[in-house]
Amino acid sequence: MTTQNNLSNLNKNNAPAKRRGKRADHEGSIYYWKARNRWVSCIRLGYNPQTGKEIRKKKYSRTQQEALAALEELKVKYAAVTSLEADTLTVQEWMEKWLLVYVAPRIRDNTLVGYRSVLKHIYAAVGNIKLSKLTEFDLQQFLWRDLGKHYRTAQMARMLLKSAMRRAIKCHLLNQSPAADLELPKKPPKRQFHKPSPEDWQALVDFQSQLYYCWRWIILTEFVTGTRMSELLALRWEDFSFQRDEQGKITGGMVHIQHALYQAEKKDPETGKYPLKLGSTKTQQGDRQLSLPADFCVELDHYRRQQLIQRMKTQGWQETGFVFTRLDGQPINPSRFSNYYRYTRKRLGIATTFHMLRHDMASRMKSANIFDLKDIQSQLGHSSIKITMDIYTHMDLVAKTKVSNWLEGGVNELLTSQPVKAHKIP
Known part of the structure; x- marks a missing residue:
């Protein structure tokens, strides 16, 4: 028994030490x-x-x-790093992944094109830096050095960088965001609003365009709706409805703003051009029904007959259903129309941009003193009332003069109501 215990103890003493596993x-x-x-x-x-x-x-x-x-x-x-790609991915490679996976599926192609135009600046400055090596200094220097005179682009670049870096943290590629505390360049003064006069509107309506046979009715439609250019050029005949009385006379109408026309992000492989796409409006509130005055509806009905004449005399006309078309029936590219409008208004000596025509709708509604801000927001399709208040409630010189006259009357009444008494200094 003793010998057996000694052997057992001997085996324990001679047993090899247990190796420690890998760290x-x-x-x-x-x-x-x-x-x-x-x-x-x-x-x-x-x-x-x-x-x-x-x-x-x-x-x-x-x-x-x-x-x-x-x-x-x-x-x-x-x-906190569970993915090892931060040391191998460049900033450009990560932002492309972020854009295609997390952003592109939920935005319009038009917005994606705008994002890409800003990303080009980012890639040129910091695109080749490894994601793990990117610093706040790199990004701040880029914003001030490269985009110091382009505030809106800098604002968009900061927004995209912040969003992409926040996602990198969620994906455990980074511990903290180098874009969290970026400062923007000095904001330039707000662009002056040039309110179109009645004479400006008349000059625009009467302009004889050699390029767009529908020019007159584009301007008239903008005057009565205040839509965005992309929404205006996306209108189809099925979006309009006219009310008539028993004698068939037009008494009014409605238009459903439900689409926007924009240029696709990718070229058509067959034509080598960027095709136009019909998509949703800029915001959910942009999908709206607007009332139309009877006189405008009569004018638009007349234009439709003009378009049918244009269709009959044009060989190769392609019926697309759009209200405003090129000479061959194809929809009008918003970018090209914008350039043409700029050329036209400068030729006519008008300072009002096309977007300011939209501003003017808000200004005219406000001056009528029968609409509140919610009415203006609904007409223009803004996503929030704050946008309407901050951007579109322009006070023209006449309104400012009214305020000045009102204040002057109050001051005169205050000063003349009682005789002036001498004031002694204590």
Whole structure:
């Protein structure tokens, strides 16, 4: 019995020591590299999904204490990193992924085109920097140096960078956002609103356009609706409805603003051109029904007959159902029409841009003193009342003069109501 116990104890004493398993990811270690006379801080982050090899991050120090401090720095830096792409992805590669996966599916192609025009500036400045190496200094320098004189573009760039970096944090690519506290360049003064006079409106309506046979009715429709250009050029005949009395006389009408016309992001492989697309309005509130006066409806009904004549005398006319078309029946490109309008109004000596014609609808409604801000918001299709208040409630010189006269009358009454008494200084 004694011999058996001794043998058992002997076996226990001679049993090989249990090897310690591999350190867990992010745990790290330090060791002395004799050949280089350096201490090495090393942390393992996992495996490269493409090669299957371990990914390690190292720092070299002169002393053991420095190596321990460096190891802690590595642990903090990579504590929340579960994806290893931050060190391999460039800023451009990440923002392209973010744009296609998280942004593009929920915005219009027109908005995507606008985003891409801003992203070109970002890519040119910081696109080749590794995502993990991107700093706030890089981004702030870009905003002030490259976009210092382009406030709106800088504003859009900051918005896109903030959103992309927030998503990078959620995807565990970054611990903190280098775009969180970016400052914008100095905001320029608000562009002066040039209110079109009745003579300006008349000159625009009467202009004889050689390029657009429908010019007159485009301007008239803008006058009675105040729609965005993309909404105006997207109108189809099915969007209009006219009311008639028993004798068939038009007494009024309605128009359903439900589409916007914009240029697609990608070229048509067959034509090599960017096709036009019919999409939804800019905002949910932009989908709206507007009342039309009888005189305008009569004029538009007359124009429809003019369009039928144009259709009959044009070879190769393509029926598309659009109210406003080119000479061949195809829809009008908003960008080209915008350029043509700019040329026309300068030729006529008019300072009012096309978007200011939309502003003018708000100004005329406000001056009528029978509409409140909610009515104006509904007419223009704004997403919030704040936009209506901040942008479209322009006070013209006549209104300012009225305020001045009103104040002057009150001051005169105050000063003349009682005799002036001498005031003694205590």
